Amino acid sequence: MKDVEGSVFRQGCSQVGLFLLTFLFFFSSQAGDYRLKVIDRTVPEHCAGGYSDERFNVNPMMVFAISVEGSSDRGFTLEYPMTRGSASFLWQGFKDGRFGRGQNFIDQVRQAPQPVQRDYQLMMRNFQRRGVDFGSEGDVLELLSWLYLEHKINQSLQQSGAIASNTRKYFVTGGVEYSHSARGSAIGELDVLVGDVQTCKIIAYGEAKLGAHRSRKAWEQINRFHHFLTGQGYNIQLELLPTGNIFR
Template sequence: MKAINAFTFVALFPFLLLSEVTFAGYGGSYFRSLRDDHTIPEKCREVELDNFATYDLETFTYGPIGAQNRGFTYEYPIRRDDARLLWDLGRMVVERGDIESAMWRLKSNPEALRDFQIMMDLYQEMDFNFHSEGEVLEILSIVETSKKLSDEFYVTGSVAYSDKVAGELDLMIGRKSDCQIFSIGEAKLGLKSLNHAHEQLERFKSFLKKHIHKILNPFDLQNY
């Protein structure tokens, strides 16, 4: 699996060092957080336009085993069948609270058991309900990405946005001190879903381009 290096992330985003920019007064009305994620600062849980310093965000994609050979940025070491099993077990825990039975079903699958334990440790705090199979990869990719970043940053997702067209983002990387978001991502269990992931990311960037009143001047970077 391709390593996610914190230095690489930071190096890719020089505008993190820039001062606050001014946006039109849209507030947070275009965004809605689909999860109440308690693993990130409370002030960052509701996304607003002024959390974005530019519409030209860096993007990344996550997939299961074999995803990088298909062009995904990163892959998590999970098979599609195991993801489906973990989804079923996750729903069982949410509906019945029966973690012991779920773990018993995984006793002969140590990799899936490892991932299930990660999910169980965090799903409530992250407010995942396992309504869709894709949430399994979302939570695991958030955890994997977070491990590679310094404590200065947070990873979240499940953010809906809309004006005339509605959309949703799986993953966002931001800075804890001021909630500035500098990277967005999509997690897809289907190896043939890369084009769809790219379309979703570009649609969000187009949405930002439409609504951000002021964007950074690249020449301003010379002053830093």
């Protein structure tokens, strides 16, 4: 009887072990789910259908953290040439469906420093096709980062002769949430993505924070997505973009 009981016990353990192994394999092999928070109409049509883990399977993957002026010595790798106060001012004029059209706000912009006028014009020309609704103050920095980063990357390639004038090799967008399943809660959001126009592969991603003191939070979010991809079975090495202000 003891031998039979032992045999049944071992068989039961084996079946449970097989079930757990199958469950763990099923769970770990599930593709991540990605949701677009913005509909960016500047993303190439053949790349706009959605995101998948495989689009991030690039080695090395470049990562960066963006903030406002004076942030590169506080842990950020890129600075956008604007002050924290300027971002708040612009957001006040664009939030709640105002979208920069209030006459009082326009008059204030005309009296503002040139960089504020520049950013206002950039936002007015691009926010609709980029799908930005300015639901949060950080949307100001995210939108401007997309525009300037895309411009600077492709301008550098044009000047070197790598690509023809008035063409682009890379597109820059963002606002993509990721989770383990379509029904699962979002684990995080990718603020800035740099993608290859031809292959749609994402070659770099980063976080944008208006607060220059929030670099630790930015890098936590960058590492969180790296851990997410690692959990999906991808062995991706990260490489930092150089510190400094490439936007000037």
